[in-house]
Amino acid sequence: MSASSPSAQAFDPAQALRLAQETFDIEAAAVLGLKARTGEAFARAVEAILQVRGRVVVMGMGKSGHIGRKIAATLASTGTPAMFVHPAEASHGDLGMIKPVDLVLAISNGGESEEITAILPVLKRLGAPLVAMTGNPRSTLASHADIVLDSGVEKEACPLNLAPTASTTAQLALGDALAVALLDARGFKTEDFARSHPGGALGRKLLTHLGDVMRSGDAVPRVGPDTPFPQLMREMSAKGLGASAIADQDGRVLGIFTDGDLRRLIEKGADLRAVAARDVMHPNPRTIRADALAVEAADLMERHRITSVLVVDADGRLCGAVNTNDLMRAKVI
Structure with a gap:
């Protein structure tokens, strides 16, 4: 074992089970906590996305970036054209992928990710609407956004309260809520889902004559x-x-x-x-x-x-x- 590795200790099955159950409780509470804070801003975000003539461009760094990729994929498969653009790459040319007809959904729990805050002035000059999904409504990201979706959580499931756990679960749930509200507003049907999944089991069942x-x-x-x-x-x-x-x-x-x-x-x-x-x-x-x-x-x-x-x-x-x-x-x- 290297000198920098954490010290080993005896495995305690009861402790592992307790932490697992606590994680479920904390993350369930984080998702349920979104209900009280999801209101007029959420409806405005859905309406704004419905009016977009281009695509929803999702951004996020680190774990929020992983969640962002999933949200973009879910939106795209349920009738809302979307793509993920990495904020760091955006500063080196990928901003050219974003057009004024698009809408940017930027995800950052703290709202101070340097890679995102660095490109906020450019996004504002571009004129693309900006929706922020953040756990800090007073952050730099939130102050630049046209609409702020509060994804904050009381604490992370991580015992050290450091690793993004409950916060990313909340982001994921909020992204799913957006996708569900949008597909309903668009009148998205089972057949539409099948057309975007021709290689899947549902696609074969609904598209094969x-x-x-x-x-x-x-x-x-x-x-x-x-x-x-x-x-x-x-x-x-x-x-x-x-x-x-x-x-x-x-x-x-x-x-x-x-x-x-x-x-x-x-x-x-x-x-x-x-x-x-x-x-x-x-x-x-x-x-x-x-x-x-x-x-x-x-x-x-x-x-x-x-x-x-x-x-x-x-x-x-x-x-x-x-x-x-x-x-x-x-x-x-």
């Missing part, structure tokens, strides 16, 4: 109603869907025959040598439109305990098929 994942063309097992049973089985085996559509010459679905139907016929001891597809099909099967969401097909199959479904076009003609494996490969389920 059956036409994107279904089997189509020759990959769809289909036979006519008079097709002999052996040929029906060959079609099912060749296409690997676990089922086959029975359709008329115009492509309208008459029925479906599945692996489950085959098992039930075998269990009954049925003579399958001379039957045709119409004799063994399940008539009027459940179908779904090609323009439906893939997740709707998953819900349909789950509700009716089936593993495949036929897809039809707007005229009710067979155009595709999908099973649970197809949806799993597309990560819809």
